[in-house]
Amino acid sequence: MLALAAGCGAGLGAIVFRLLIEAFTHLFTGHDDYSAAGHAANPHLPWLGPFFVLAVPVVAGLVYGPLVHRFAPEARGHGVPEVMVAVAQRGGRIGAQVALVKSLASALTIGSGGSVGREGPIVQIGAALGSTLGRVARVAESRLRILVACGAAGGIAATFNAPLAGVFFAMELILRDYTVESFGVVVLASVTASVIGRAAFGSASFMSLPDFHMNHPVEYLLFAVLGLVGALVGMGFTRVLYAVEDVCDRVWRGPEWLRPAVGGVLLGGLLLVVPQMYGVGYPVLENAVDGKYVIGFLLVLLVAKIAATSLTIGIGGSGGVFAPSLFMGAMLGSAFGAAVHQLAPSVTSSPGAYGLVGMGAVFAGAARAPITAVVILFELTGEYSIILPMMTAIVVAALVSRHLSPGTIYTTKLRRRGVDLDTPPVDARLTRHVDSVMQPVPEPLSGALPLEAASRLLILSEHGALPVLDDHGAYQGVITARAAAEALADTESPTGADAAHHPRTAGTLAQLPTPLTTGMQLADALHVLTTTDGTGLPVLDDERTLLAGWVTHQAVLRVLHTPAKVGATAKPFTADADPLPAP
Numbered sequence: 001m002l003a004l005a006a007g008c009g010a011g012l013g014a015i016v017f018r019l020l021i022e023a024f025t026h027l028f029t030g031h032d033d034y035s036a037a038g039h040a041a042n043p044h045l046p047w048l049g050p051f052f053v054l055a056v057p058v059v060a061g062l063v064y065g066p067l068v069h070r071f072a073p074e075a076r077g078h079g080v081p082e083v084m085v086a087v088a089q090r091g092g093r094i095g096a097q098v099a100l101v102k103s104l105a106s107a108l109t110i111g112s113g114g115s116v117g118r119e120g121p122i123v124q125i126g127a128a129l130g131s132t133l134g135r136v137a138r139v140a141e142s143r144l145r146i147l148v149a150c151g152a153a154g155g156i157a158a159t160f161n162a163p164l165a166g167v168f169f170a171m172e173l174i175l176r177d178y179t180v181e182s183f184g185v186v187v188l189a190s191v192t193a194s195v196i197g198r199a200a201f202g203s204a205s206f207m208s209l210p211d212f213h214m215n216h217p218v219e220y221l222l223f224a225v226l227g228l229v230g231a232l233v234g235m236g237f238t239r240v241l242y243a244v245e246d247v248c249d250r251v252w253r254g255p256e257w258l259r260p261a262v263g264g265v266l267l268g269g270l271l272l273v274v275p276q277m278y279g280v281g282y283p284v285l286e287n288a289v290d291g292k293y294v295i296g297f298l299l300v301l302l303v304a305k306i307a308a309t310s311l312t313i314g315i316g317g318s319g320g321v322f323a324p325s326l327f328m329g330a331m332l333g334s335a336f337g338a339a340v341h342q343l344a345p346s347v348t349s350s351p352g353a354y355g356l357v358g359m360g361a362v363f364a365g366a367a368r369a370p371i372t373a374v375v376i377l378f379e380l381t382g383e384y385s386i387i388l389p390m391m392t393a394i395v396v397a398a399l400v401s402r403h404l405s406p407g408t409i410y411t412t413k414l415r416r417r418g419v420d421l422d423t424p425p426v427d428a429r430l431t432r433h434v435d436s437v438m439q440p441v442p443e444p445l446s447g448a449l450p451l452e453a454a455s456r457l458l459i460l461s462e463h464g465a466l467p468v469l470d471d472h473g474a475y476q477g478v479i480t481a482r483a484a485a486e487a488l489a490d491t492e493s494p495t496g497a498d499a500a501h502h503p504r505t506a507g508t509l510a511q512l513p514t515p516l517t518t519g520m521q522l523a524d525a526l527h528v529l530t531t532t533d534g535t536g537l538p539v540l541d542d543e544r545t546l547l548a549g550w551v552t553h554q555a556v557l558r559v560l561h562t563p564a565k566v567g568a569t570a571k572p573f574t575a576d577a578d579p580l581p582a583p
Contacts, residue, residue, distance in 0.1 A: 010154025024111025116319020230361025263315025333358020
């Protein structure tokens with residue numbers, strides 16, 4: 001039921017997000033998609049001619065810059081890395097305000113000419129909705145992560161009419177894991193969101209492309225070469241993106257909220273020279289695959305897209321990098337296909353086939369997600385005839401990228417912050433079990449205890465949380481001082497007769513954190529502690545039925561305070577242990 005709800009929310013969110021982009025694009029340009037309009041004037045401001053694009057990014061930056069800076073700084077950038085780290089290290093917790101702020105900021109960025117995509121924002125929007133739903137339902141942390149993936153998958157499915165692509169994007173990039181349980185509910189959310197999206201946008205493929213076919217088996221070698229070149233372009237795009245971001249960080253000395261508006265002057269100048277960079281640019285991509293551009297212009301568009309996307313992200317814009325990588329791949333592949341077709345027209349397909357394969361190759365080289373690349377390209381185009389060449393190029397691109405680059409376009413952003421999702425903790429001191437450091441359980445509270453009485457006991461307790469038992473003595477959860485304080489400060493809580501019918505008790509505020517068990521390693525327990533309110537958490541027996549002890553940050557700190565000794569046996573910590581020496 002929660003997966004269905006997450007899929008519904010993501011589907012509706014995707015509809016609203018697409019409508020916002022269309023509305024802002026028409027507001028700022030007077031066109032449905034300005035990337036295909038050339039140097040046309042804005043019909044609302046005809047006297048400005050094409051020069052209106054100089055002002056549009058500045059005006060939009062003055063709106064979304066303060067919005068992001070004030071309410072959700074994590075909404076800046078391309079979004080997917082923030083969701084990845086939230087799932088891997090924060091238990092799937094994403095602020096509810098992120099969905100609203102990301103929707104407005106990304107729609108303003110794209111509608112005003114920002115050369116970024118829709119997939120990053122909709123992933124973050126759907127993930128925030130799924131996280132909010134899970135926290136309201138007080139699900140366990142492991143299920144909260146899955147709900148985040150459900151929201152992300154639903155957003156992709158509804159936006160691009162690609163339910164399979166949504167599933168594999170969430171599994172391969174967000175959860176980074178494949179299990180039967182998570183796969184099933186993510187599929188359910190993706191299908192639900194896709195049904196809602198199709199009701200609003202129709203069931204046709206996202207991009208309308210002509211039919212392509214293979215002419216000769218030797219072309220597989222050419223597609224493998226295209227995969228190699230696509231990997232180099234994808235990795236080059238990653239490096240340019242973060243290099244431009246570093247330059248913007250070093251150069252800018254003003255307030256962060258003003259940065260998008262000032263940087264918008266540079267973006268507007270680029271759009272004036274190459275208007276095809278305005279927004280996502282799918283019409284330009286389709287023209288390239290249809291063979292409407294010459295080789296030289298395709299290469300210009302490739303370089304311009306790298307510069308425009310990097311600049312948009314560097315000045316503080318909000319948008320994804322998936323669509324730009326498809327754009328670059330289409331330009332690269334079409335140019336490559338046109339060149340080889342001129343050299344050997346009898347054994348090569350039309351350049352458009354290479355354009356489609358190039359889209360997957362560049363994305364695989366940048367994101368290193370080959371399964372997602374194959375599935376998403378198939379669903380976006382509905383073109384099955386070149387699935388084998390596409391798989392060949394994508395696998396080559398992913399392998400080359402893995403050997404030449406330590407990170408992807410998503411994980412590099414996290415590595416620069418010191419976060420490595422691929423490296424587990426290796427400290428031997430954290431391999432001890434929780435029962436070696438746990439303390440006696442504090443006096444539990446009754447689930448029927450009124451909130452005011454529970455608050456007094458929390459004040460007197462040395463812990464920031466206390467266990468709660470129901471009338472039969474069964475473990476009900478944990479009430480934290482933060483939850484009690486927020487409930488007491490809630491001015492909209494029921495009073496009088498309503499309060500009598502809906503009493504606030506320790507049981508109603510009890511939360512169910514990820515359970516700690518006596519046999520759990522300290523590394524896992526520390527991760528739960530750092531993502532949960534309070535200074536301590538209860539420890540259950542291995543059957544997870546009885547309270548066995550209590551573990552605190554201080555207990556883990558005591559273990560880390562003592563240097564690890566090779567071959568030494570750790571001494572269990574008890575409440576009456578010798579105190580630490582004075583510093």
